[in-house]
Amino acid sequence: MIGRLNHVAIAVPDLEAAMEQYRGALGAKVGAPQDEPDHGVTVVFIELPNTKIELLYPLGDDSPINGFLDKNPAGGIHHMCYEVEDISAARDQLLQSGARVLGSGEPKIGAHGKPVLFLHPKDFQGCLIELEQV
Numbered sequence: 295m296i297g298r299l300n301h302v303a304i305a306v307p308d309l310e311a312a313m314e315q316y317r318g319a320l321g322a323k324v325g326a327p328q329d330e331p332d333h334g335v336t337v338v339f340i341e342l343p344n345t346k347i348e349l350l351y352p353l354g355d356d357s358p359i360n361g362f363l364d365k366n367p368a369g370g371i372h373h374m375c376y377e378v379e380d381i382s383a384a385r386d387q388l389l390q391s392g393a394r395v396l397g398s399g400e401p402k403i404g405a406h407g408k409p410v411l412f413l414h415p416k417d418f419q420g421c422l423i424e425l426e427q428v
């Protein structure tokens with residue numbers, strides 16, 4: 295069901311420093327910060343030849359990233375995003391298998407303007423999974 299790895303998201307405590315490190319030390323193509331108020335995050339996409347890295351930084355006091363950074367003050371991998379062709383069909387199949395979908399269970403529009411859903415990390419080897427319809 296899942297297709298390509300769309301991106302790996304890393305929560306960072308200092309967005310400027312992380313952007314500079316990826317641009318400078320790692321020599322990557324780093325995009326401009328985008329505020330995503332619906333998701334409580336500021337995101338920066340880094341284009342790699344085979345996938346993307348998404349730097350996540352909290353936006354607002356009730357950002358879901360605040361709790362993550364409290365537990366991981368140096369930052370860390372926050373989620374993996376896999377591509378699916380039909381997000382509603384994927385969700386229904388996963389719910390039938392006993393997996394939990396976070397939030398209302400209805401897809402939201404993600405950072406790329408495409409429908410996304412998140413799956414409970416406790417159901418997937420401790421890894422928060424984002425599904426994105428492509």
Ligand code: CO
Nearest residue numbers: 303348375424
């Ligand atoms: Co993501």
